[in-house]
Amino acid sequence: MDTEARPTTLSLDDAETVSGLVQSPAAPRACYVLAHGAGAGMSHAFMAAVADGLAERGIATLRYQFPYMERGSKRTDSPAVAHAAVRAAVAHAADLFPALPLFAGGKSFGARMSSQAQALVPLPRVEGLVFLGFPLHPAGAPSSDRARHLFEVRTPMLFVQGTRDKLAEFDRIEKLAAELGPLATLLRIDEADHSFHVLVRSGRNDAEVMQQMLDGAAAWMLR
Template sequence: MSLHTQQINFQVGSHGTVSGLVQSPADPVACYVFAHGAGAGMGHSFMSAVSAGLAARGVATLRYQFPSMEQGKKRPDPPPVAHAAVRAAVAQAVERFGPLPLFAGGKSFGGRMTSQAQALDPLPGVKGLVFVGFPLHPAGTPSTGRADHLADVHVPMLFVQGTRDELADLASIRGVVSKLGAPATLMEIAEADHAFHVLRRSGRNDEEVLAEILDGMAAWMRV
């Protein structure tokens, strides 16, 4: 498959310029604005693999750096800054992909910041959110307070969650999705942790898990 890749830069209000990477098949059916997690930037191997895998399935991606990551800081941006970055990235996607169905979300922290931005003020053009490991609570302390704002999200949501995710107790995330009702879909990845690694005893490997994730995400965004 022919794949177009473009390095971009864009301004995040008064918080500086950040870099991004657009990957698209020749004839995409949708675009996913893909934010990174708290500990690793858009160039992380998982981010790269998801982006390439979605492109192979017809979905373009626009991944980008949060300002703190762009500036080499160790601590993630506070929510208002992260929200501004999400909005700026979505605007870039709208500019580049026009009328295509547009989705937003991200890995862990990136997905949560995207959902907060959407809850505060709907992201223009975004028809759904996709969370790749929503960080429901700190490790070892199951709770659901981080999901309270999701009641104010009024577009479809897909939660891709490993059943061994230490940041999203399985019973808790099931409860959250059930409470959200029809707009929310939970895709459980058996035996996967927060990084979507699986134990050897599961009978599967990480490549098979990634293929399951990509197939599910692409199918959901094609509906």
């Protein structure tokens, strides 16, 4: 099975372009539009591992750069610019995989921008959102303010969250998922931090965590 990532180009609303990577098994059953976190782009080892692992589980991915990352800037895009990139990526995935169910989301910042875009105007053909470490609040400043828009989302949502995530206290995520009701599913990753790393003393390792994440996310998308 050839699942090598292939480069592609996404056109944004203002004629700007950003780069992307498409990865697919021979007979994909779904496609996940995967946005990167604030500090690292689409080629980061975590992003590549997610794409590789999902391909092994029958799911294609489209990774893409937000404009600020494409330019090499460390300052994230405004929400409006980021939302436009999310929409362009979803449209591109729909063109690439016209017969597949689409899912959107990503890591941290990418998860939040995808959910905000979906809350404002539903993303065409997207059947659910998958969040890999939703950033509920800044580190050391627990709050649920960043979750308000999620109550405007009308598609199923999967929260993949570590219990040691300093950007989302786990009891707050549990409470949020309960408040969101049947549309929210919470996949608990014991002992994992925001980057899904675990301490040696936990008795687990990062590879085991990745397998749990991928198995859970793939099963949820293909359910």
